[in-house]
Amino acid sequence: MKIGIIGATGYGGLELIRILHTHPHVTEIHVFSSSEQDIQISNKYAHLVNIIDHSLQPIEIDRLKELNVVFTGTPAGVASTILPALIGTGPKLIDLSGDFRIQDPAIYEAWYNHKPAPTDAVQKAIYGLPEWNKPQIQNAELIANPGCYPTATLLSLLPLIKEGLIDPSQLYTDAKSGVSGAGNKPSQLTHYSELNENFSIYKINAHQHIPEIEQTIETLTTKKPLLTFNTHLVPMTRGIMATSYAPLANGATQQQLTEALKTRYANEPFVRIHDNKPVFSTKQVYGSNYCDIQVVVDPRTNRATIVSVIDNLMKGAAGQAVQNMNLLCGFDETAGLDLVPLMI
Amino acid sequence: MKIGIIGATGYGGLELIRILHTHPHVTEIHVFSSSEQDIQISNKYAHLVNIIDHSLQPIEIDRLKELNVVFTGTPAGVASTILPALIGTGPKLIDLSGDFRIQDPAIYEAWYNHKPAPTDAVQKAIYGLPEWNKPQIQNAELIANPGCYPTATLLSLLPLIKEGLIDPSQLYTDAKSGVSGAGNKPSQLTHYSELNENFSIYKINAHQHIPEIEQTIETLTTKKPLLTFNTHLVPMTRGIMATSYAPLANGATQQQLTEALKTRYANEPFVRIHDNKPVFSTKQVYGSNYCDIQVVVDPRTNRATIVSVIDNLMKGAAGQAVQNMNLLCGFDETAGLDLVPLMI
Amino acid sequence: MKIGIIGATGYGGLELIRILHTHPHVTEIHVFSSSEQDIQISNKYAHLVNIIDHSLQPIEIDRLKELNVVFTGTPAGVASTILPALIGTGPKLIDLSGDFRIQDPAIYEAWYNHKPAPTDAVQKAIYGLPEWNKPQIQNAELIANPGCYPTATLLSLLPLIKEGLIDPSQLYTDAKSGVSGAGNKPSQLTHYSELNENFSIYKINAHQHIPEIEQTIETLTTKKPLLTFNTHLVPMTRGIMATSYAPLANGATQQQLTEALKTRYANEPFVRIHDNKPVFSTKQVYGSNYCDIQVVVDPRTNRATIVSVIDNLMKGAAGQAVQNMNLLCGFDETAGLDLVPLMI
Amino acid sequence: MKIGIIGATGYGGLELIRILHTHPHVTEIHVFSSSEQDIQISNKYAHLVNIIDHSLQPIEIDRLKELNVVFTGTPAGVASTILPALIGTGPKLIDLSGDFRIQDPAIYEAWYNHKPAPTDAVQKAIYGLPEWNKPQIQNAELIANPGCYPTATLLSLLPLIKEGLIDPSQLYTDAKSGVSGAGNKPSQLTHYSELNENFSIYKINAHQHIPEIEQTIETLTTKKPLLTFNTHLVPMTRGIMATSYAPLANGATQQQLTEALKTRYANEPFVRIHDNKPVFSTKQVYGSNYCDIQVVVDPRTNRATIVSVIDNLMKGAAGQAVQNMNLLCGFDETAGLDLVPLMI
Known part of the structure; x- marks a missing residue:
């Protein structure tokens, strides 16, 4: 499984890296950023030294199409400009932002103060709350990962x-x-x-x-x-x-x-x-x-x-996103997520 | 003004010391403890070195009667065994615990799981919320300082x-x-x-x-x-x-x-x-x-x-207690309390 | 005593306000900022509502000359452009930054990466460590308040x-x-x-x-x-x-x-x-x-x-600055500073 | 691999559980306590609900002998009364306390204020700093896991x-x-x-x-x-x-x-x-x-x-202990330990 993370230096992105690094079915993690490129992510975040030393890449649709799963952990209004072009082209798509969660564009605009995503993409998006939507998630093209x-x-x-x-x-x-x-x-x-x-x-x-x-x-x-x-x-x-x-x-x-x-x-x-x-x-x-x-x-x-x-950052973002990925890809729902909480 | 603080090593007591040390009308602060005695309070709390170096004293009614104001900052059920004997004997009494706040003894017992204070003492106690009870406070013998x-x-x-x-x-x-x-x-x-x-x-x-x-x-x-x-x-x-x-x-x-x-x-x-x-x-x-x-x-x-x-610890305990003391003693309500918050 | 604080929204400035508000000899506090003006400082910092509600003023030399003491709590390189013009014109001057602390301009430049203050001002500046420099401080025109x-x-x-x-x-x-x-x-x-x-x-x-x-x-x-x-x-x-x-x-x-x-x-x-x-x-x-x-x-x-x-922020900045002000003005060294530490 | 943790409710013990729960070669984790027994560890620490719900067991040598690895995460002076009897009886032994680290009993006693462990056990113990002692660790009967x-x-x-x-x-x-x-x-x-x-x-x-x-x-x-x-x-x-x-x-x-x-x-x-x-x-x-x-x-x-x-708690205690277990048992040195740091 080749994974792409857009917005990899955000906290949702960093937490995806933390989980996916030990996920049994993930072989490659590619990191993308719209704002920073050609710098090693481990240069910016020293905790990733020896773990992910490759560079942040620019967002290019053709490059993304080659991946199996693409996560977006981007600020409001960014994923809605990237993901619609990827629907149906190959990769499973999981958006951690709020761009595809609200069905009514007027309501989205009123609360987010932002232009809504294209209506057809919003209509295709499945709300990724696995405990309530499992069958739909398994067949989704685009997951709107719930808010925290x-x-x-x-x-x-x-x-x-x-x-x-x-x-x-x-x-x-x-x-x-x-x-x-x-x-x-x-x-x-x-x-x-x-x-x-x-x-x-x-x-x-x-x-x-x-x-x-x-x-x-x-x-x-x-x-x-x-x-x-x-x-x-x-x-x-x-x-x-x-x-x-x-x-x-x-x-x-x-x-x-x-x-x-x-x-x-x-x-x-x-x-x-x-x-x-x-x-x-x-x-x-x-x-x-x-x-x-x-x-x-x-x-x-x-x-x-x-x-x-x-x-x-876990059930409220990256963890739930990986749970959704597991369902989309037919893996065990807990793959990579069977982690003991840090009580101390 | 000679002040006594019973339960001086509790946080309410320590905060009273902090305020009263710079109060314009306070000349002496005496510290009492039921559990610890004959040790310097500054030995236990190093921040008080050179500020209050005298020893914790045992609780003796005759000793307390000589003071102008007695505060109790003690666990539930302690003030109710000390203060009734002091009512009307001289010192103004201000209890920071919940012992005298609840008028109905059955309700007190149900929520505190404790024997209630003597009924006549409870009836004499004035609820010390100055913004709502100022006239009664000014003439009170015993103040039940509100909870935080x-x-x-x-x-x-x-x-x-x-x-x-x-x-x-x-x-x-x-x-x-x-x-x-x-x-x-x-x-x-x-x-x-x-x-x-x-x-x-x-x-x-x-x-x-x-x-x-x-x-x-x-x-x-x-x-x-x-x-x-x-x-x-x-x-x-x-x-x-x-x-x-x-x-x-x-x-x-x-x-x-x-x-x-x-x-x-x-x-x-x-x-x-x-x-x-x-x-x-x-x-x-x-x-x-x-x-x-x-x-x-x-x-x-x-x-x-x-x-x-x-x-x-201030408006929720020691600060409000000093505000009540100011009203009881006819001082400016803000004496010793005109403090700028520590935003950082 | 009329006090001016330049850089009043910095943490040194805010701490000066906290101390000086209850200082027995201070009657007026004026707040200045080079970056923000005509806004109420209490609009930016809500803890100051009802305490200091007047507006941040621009830095004008004639205005500053009318004050008794001027504090600068500004970033490196700012006080050295303001204070030299005020030396000998009236107000006592106390700089909380490092601008006047280093006697050798080459050393200042090497460690601060900044143009040094005018040499004659640096030479007039007294290093304000009261426990070691008390007599010089009492007669100083300009105090270089020590670093934390x-x-x-x-x-x-x-x-x-x-x-x-x-x-x-x-x-x-x-x-x-x-x-x-x-x-x-x-x-x-x-x-x-x-x-x-x-x-x-x-x-x-x-x-x-x-x-x-x-x-x-x-x-x-x-x-x-x-x-x-x-x-x-x-x-x-x-x-x-x-x-x-x-x-x-x-x-x-x-x-x-x-x-x-x-x-x-x-x-x-x-x-x-x-x-x-x-x-x-x-x-x-x-x-x-x-x-x-x-x-x-x-x-x-x-x-x-x-x-x-x-x-x-106290002995390492604003507290020591007020201690220096007390010495400069002939007040009790502890005026406004006799504060009990907040152990909790 | 059946693992026993003595002192499982201490922080070293809890961290061992966190790591070993996802360790690829661990099938059973048994938890022991000298002070608490017959209570579910998940009753005391709610983060373990559904993860380890079995009860804390008393420390019985015969029971411990059936295990493959025994960790002790106990206060000073406890492991030295338990582990010597287990040397050579089957389980690999890894002590997270200081009981077996100091070779000279007089020095141990002077710094720990405690009776030292039996000399022959101390002499058998290998100091478990894998980067410096790998060959000895691989053949050890008892590991003295280094201090943090x-x-x-x-x-x-x-x-x-x-x-x-x-x-x-x-x-x-x-x-x-x-x-x-x-x-x-x-x-x-x-x-x-x-x-x-x-x-x-x-x-x-x-x-x-x-x-x-x-x-x-x-x-x-x-x-x-x-x-x-x-x-x-x-x-x-x-x-x-x-x-x-x-x-x-x-x-x-x-x-x-x-x-x-x-x-x-x-x-x-x-x-x-x-x-x-x-x-x-x-x-x-x-x-x-x-x-x-x-x-x-x-x-x-x-x-x-x-x-x-x-x-x-990791390289300073439980993580290093598992690294030592991996070496003792011939596993990959990083098994169960290939974890990405939580930068946030």
């Missing part, structure tokens, strides 16, 4: 909404992310001296992942949600926690909610449902492709608190 | 509930705290290697500050709230953010909510209302007694997101 | 070299700094995701503070040192530790070294000499103007390990 | 001393470690609120790794060193940097030192020699088994600065 926040939020909420156990019209998700989600570009917000020992809320009620979450809930459960969703920056590098709240529906009980999650994910290798944990933490999944979920019903308020954690 | 989470939550919610701008029956507060809130006792949860690069939720739906918040909302607004409240541990030492959510009431608008906050706190030196900040952070108040608040109405969902930040 | 690393290194080494207790020809200083020393400009090196959970060495054998340290040792002890000096970046915001090593000279003993330090600094309010501490930490001085020092003789190797810690 | 600090220090110094390029009688190593090196037992020193934003020196001139380093230098180079060695705690979880200093010997040049390192390690898969890196960081090797080294000669002082970084 949506992955954590959706995996925990979908079974409860689908089974009618919580009220989708009164959803609140309070999400928190490590800083790597902001990418590798330095800024005042991510400047160490100002972000360290600091906890921030940003894009209040306005994060572009909101329409992605609502669209997916509606598609997969046929119920129309109304979600308040906020995002916070935690002074750490990796990890997302989504804490969600909703009123119980139809007299649902603790046992019913926990069972709904356990049943739904009984055969899914990367989702773990927990019970009665007094403390629940992002480090449970650090560096791995797991999504850990726990739900706690509050009989006093008749509401549920639903907690899920992922590593934003 | 309640301070952040209440200051932001009270005006909005009182003015009927949000629905108190559908309140959600997602709170996040630095680790110093857990005190100075080492534990697996607060062990550096496991907490670093980690974000955790704990005491899901079960934090003992819930009845304190609900009781105070009801007392001060005469409206009965129903609050879902959760607490998270952020890998940082200081700082609390409370992110609260509620449906708008009575067609309330962004402008009405912001104005309600600005009007209510126009003359309060330690509450700052912000507008339109794209990022809102705990470091805005680091090391200071400020509570910063911003509200953002979401017209799409007809709900409000209300954010407030404090330094948990 | 030199302050920590010199205060610990000078008494031992001067008393002939260690060998100045075999000096090694291994210095470590929090990230705020790198200033407020975002860069790849100080990008949170890459610096967090990371410890780096930088400018190996090439830091521009080397000639400042060697020049000062030679000036103040008349002995010629040969120093190997390296600098490391610690994933924290504030704090410097300088760990120095040298062979003992003349059969010197643990007691002699400790006594030399204690005697030398017996009357210095900001230097604290410790004994027998099993752990020695930067947090002992966090947010304060202290320099804490401990020396440990190793009889096995016949060498001394000398440890000193400061807060790089 | 010694690994970083020795790999960088040994070639330079052996080739006569630096003076071993004037060695200084200033070492810095992440906090996981202190193990999993909570203490005041490792309490998050006090260690965060803090940098400390500890065990000044007295770390028990000093005799291990000196003994190994003497054994492997036949030159007698005199080393000043100090250790610091960095507010991060993983990573060690050893910054070493020594005068150049015999007119050695930059090129000679770099070439000596490159030549010595040309065929070693886990040692990478760097050139001219302006910044050198522990994250280059995070989560991997690499040791990265750079030397910078200072012509001004005629001394060398030698920097090496490892992940203390």
Whole structure:
């Protein structure tokens, strides 16, 4: 398997390299960049010395067509100018950006402030949430790899909404992310001296992942949600926690909610449902492709608190992308991804 | 002014020392401990060398009576065994623990798993939230200094509930705290290697500050709230953010909510209302007694997101305690507290 | 006292504001910037709301002449273009940059890669290390405020070299700094995701503070040192530790070294000499103007390990600058600086 | 291959589990604990749910004899009471503690304050530094896995001393470690609120790794060193940097030192020699088994600065232990260890 990574110096790209280097079916990794070329990637990132010493290449369609899988880990609006020309030409395509996730171009434009991707490409794109879309993914030409926040939020909420156990019209998700989600570009917000020992809320009620979450809930459960969703920056590098709240529906009980999650994910290798944990933490999944979920019903308020954690660079980006690659290519779904979390 | 601090080696106690050392009306600081005695506090905490070199003293009622103000920064259940005997004997009494905050002993016992304080002492105790209780505080014999989470939550919610701008029956507060809130006792949860690069939720739906918040909302607004409240541990030492959510009431608008906050706190030196900040952070108040608040109405969902930040050791503990001392003693409310936050 | 701060949005400038806001003799703080003007400093730094709400002003000599003290906290090469014109015109001048510290212009140019300041201004400048230069500082027109690393290194080494207790020809200083020393400009090196959970060495054998340290040792002890000096970046915001090593000279003993330090600094309010501490930490001085020092003789190797810690923004920059202002203006040396460290 | 890990809940043990779970030749991992039994390890460490759900077992010699390899990751003085009885009974033995590293029992006792291991077991133990001891390791019955600090220090110094390029009688190593090196037992020193934003020196001139380093230098180079060695705690979880200093010997040049390192390690898969890196960081090797080294000669002082970084839990403990297992068992030396560092 020859793999190409466009945007290889971004954090999604670097994490793809980390996973694919030990993937049993990957023989070649080629790295591409639109902004930097002809420099060794290991010159820029010393951790890759002796691992990937070849140079960043310019993006040329003919060159890309020779590969088996092409990943794009590029800023908003870049993949939509590259991938449409590759559809149907050979390589499987997996986009880690948001370019192909939103079906309605007007909604995309409103939340992303960007020109949408060509409509036919968007319509061909399959939303790559394997636990919910496996058959479609296996036959896809182009995968829209889910956003980090949506992955954590959706995996925990979908079974409860689908089974009618919580009220989708009164959803609140309070999400928190490590800083790597902001990418590798330095800024005042991510400047160490100002972000360290600091906890921030940003894009209040306005994060572009909101329409992605609502669209997916509606598609997969046929119920129309109304979600308040906020995002916070935690002074750490990796990890997302989504804490969600909703009123119980139809007299649902603790046992019913926990069972709904356990049943739904009984055969899914990367989702773990927990019970009665007094403390629940992002480090449970650090560096791995797991999504850990726990739900706690509050009989006093008749509401549920639903907690899920992922590593934003793994299940929230590169890990899920490789999971999608495995499905697209007919490999074992866990190939290259059977990694133990770094609890310390 | 002669000050006594019981529990001086706890973090509330250490922060009181930090503030009171430069307080213009404080001449003597005496340090007491129930667990450690006859050792210099600067032997245990090297930052106090040349600042407070005298020894920790045992807790003797006669000794305490000679002081002008006695603070208790002790674990749950300790102040309730010390302070009742001091009421009316001379010193002003300010308890930083939760011992005297909950009026109903059954509720205290249910949430704290502890024997409640003597009822008459609890009834004499004034809840020390100066922005809402100033006259009662000025004449109090015993102050129940508010909890850290309640301070952040209440200051932001009270005006909005009182003015009927949000629905108190559908309140959600997602709170996040630095680790110093857990005190100075080492534990697996607060062990550096496991907490670093980690974000955790704990005491899901079960934090003992819930009845304190609900009781105070009801007392001060005469409206009965129903609050879902959760607490998270952020890998940082200081700082609390409370992110609260509620449906708008009575067609309330962004402008009405912001104005309600600005009007209510126009003359309060330690509450700052912000507008339109794209990022809102705990470091805005680091090391200071400020509570910063911003509200953002979401017209799409007809709900409000209300954010407030404090330094948990300052406005959430020792700073507010000194603010209460200033009011009790007739000093300028800001004496010793006019500190610029450490943004870096 | 009317104070002007040029470069007020830099970290040295922000820390000056933090100190001077509560300084008993300061009535007005004016903020200047060469790069940003007519914006409220509190718009850029929300922690200053209600504290300093006036606007950043352009740098005009006539405006500056009306002030009592002018601080410059500007990048290398800026103060040397502003301050010479102000010498003798009224305001006391204190430069926090390295522009006036190096007496030999060739050495300045070699290490700073910058045009040196005018020679007559450099010759008028007094090196503002109060514990060693107090009389000259009191009569100075222009203070060259010492660098952060030199302050920590010199205060610990000078008494031992001067008393002939260690060998100045075999000096090694291994210095470590929090990230705020790198200033407020975002860069790849100080990008949170890459610096967090990371410890780096930088400018190996090439830091521009080397000639400042060697020049000062030679000036103040008349002995010629040969120093190997390296600098490391610690994933924290504030704090410097300088760990120095040298062979003992003349059969010197643990007691002699400790006594030399204690005697030398017996009357210095900001230097604290410790004994027998099993752990020695930067947090002992966090947010304060202290320099804490401990020396440990190793009889096995016949060498001394000398440890000193400061807060790089305080004793290493703004705190020491205010200490110099106090001396220049005839105030108590500790005015505005009697701050308890934030151990937590 | 059936593997046993004694002390599986310690950080060395947990890291062994992380590596061995994906090791191509390991089929069973058994976990033992002297202090905790009959509880699932995944109950204590949630990151192991679905990965290792079996229970901690008591330490029984007959049970251990059935295994192919036994690792001990226990506190000082424990392995020396367990492993001697297993020598020659079947399993390969690899001890991650210091029990079998020091040849002279008097020196062990002086630095460890502990009863030494039985002399014959110590004499059978091979010091497991594969880059220097490969043939002996391949035939060993018992491996004394090197300490974390010694690994970083020795790999960088040994070639330079052996080739006569630096003076071993004037060695200084200033070492810095992440906090996981202190193990999993909570203490005041490792309490998050006090260690965060803090940098400390500890065990000044007295770390028990000093005799291990000196003994190994003497054994492997036949030159007698005199080393000043100090250790610091960095507010991060993983990573060690050893910054070493020594005068150049015999007119050695930059090129000679770099070439000596490159030549010595040309065929070693886990040692990478760097050139001219302006910044050198522990994250280059995070989560991997690499040791990265750079030397910078200072012509001004005629001394060398030698920097090496490892992940203390990998090349400094569990990674090197698995490397030793690979050699003992005749596997590829990199089996299970070909991991890309987590730069972010």
